[in-house]
Amino acid sequence: MKLPPTAHTDRPWRIHEITPDFRLEDVWALPATGGPEDFPKLLEQMTSSENHLPGVAGVLFAIRWQLGRLLGWDKEDSGLDGRVRSLRERLPDDLRDRPPGPAPRSLPFQPLYLTEDEWAAETANRTMHGVMHVSWVPDGSGGHRAHMAVLVKPNGLLGKAYMAAILPFRHILVYPALMRTIERAWKARQAEPA
Incomplete structure (x- = not known):
């Protein structure tokens, strides 16, 4: 369920200290x-290699990776510690x-930090620098209930156009x-015997 921005911005998350120049894209x-x-069980599940998107969503991600390869959006020098410095700094x-914290096995994110109730991971390419923030x-x-926020810093006009184009998808x-x-x-997981 989509939440209002205040569901993220009104909480005292540590990510606010680190990403003041990023915009909140989704909550x-x-x-x-x-x-x-x-919370650690949720993160283990979300970062496991078995966490693949099915159907049309999975196809869209495959198309995005192919398009990125073709256009050079995902080259090593376009990402973290290439085009942008890692937020770990x-x-x-x-x-x-x-x-x-755990590194996602099926997505190009690097973990930033883990606390008892929040985890953040970042990614970057030619179009943007992004953060996935999961909280408990x-x-x-x-x-407790899990929330996920996506924070983004688009890279120029290309990044702004890209983020606008993928919004409906x-x-x-x-x-x-x-x-x-x-x-x-x-x-x-909850149905598994203890």
């Missing part, structure tokens, strides 16, 4: 709930000294497929 409630101890000492938000009744095809994938995997 979503993920279909995963649980106790405080379940901006981390306060207390976050830099911690393990950064108290629900007011003793449980993200909202109509990609995010709904991602939510269904997360929900199925989370329900399957």
Whole structure:
């Protein structure tokens, strides 16, 4: 479920210290709930190599990677520590000294930091520098719910045009497929015997 920007901006997340020059692109409630101890399980699930988008959303990602190869958007010098510096350089000492958390196996993201209730990973290419922020938000009744925010810094006119062009695809095809994938995997994990 799409959430208003305030669901992210009104919380005291550490990512705000690190990305003041990024714009908040999307905020979503993920279909995963649980106790405080379940956040690492969610991250393990979300970063596993089995977390592939099905159907049309998966095809769109495959097309994007092919297009990126063809146009040179994803060359090594276009990404982190090439075109842009990693946000790890901006981390306060207390976050830099911690393990950064899991690295996504099927997406080109590098983990930035991990706390008890938030995890951030970054990616960059010729079109933008982006951050995926996953948080574990108290629900007011003793449980927690997962949120995901996407923060972006477009690279010039190309980046702005690219982000505008993919907006409908993200909202109509990609995010709904991602939510269904997360929900199925989370329900399957909860159904496993202890």
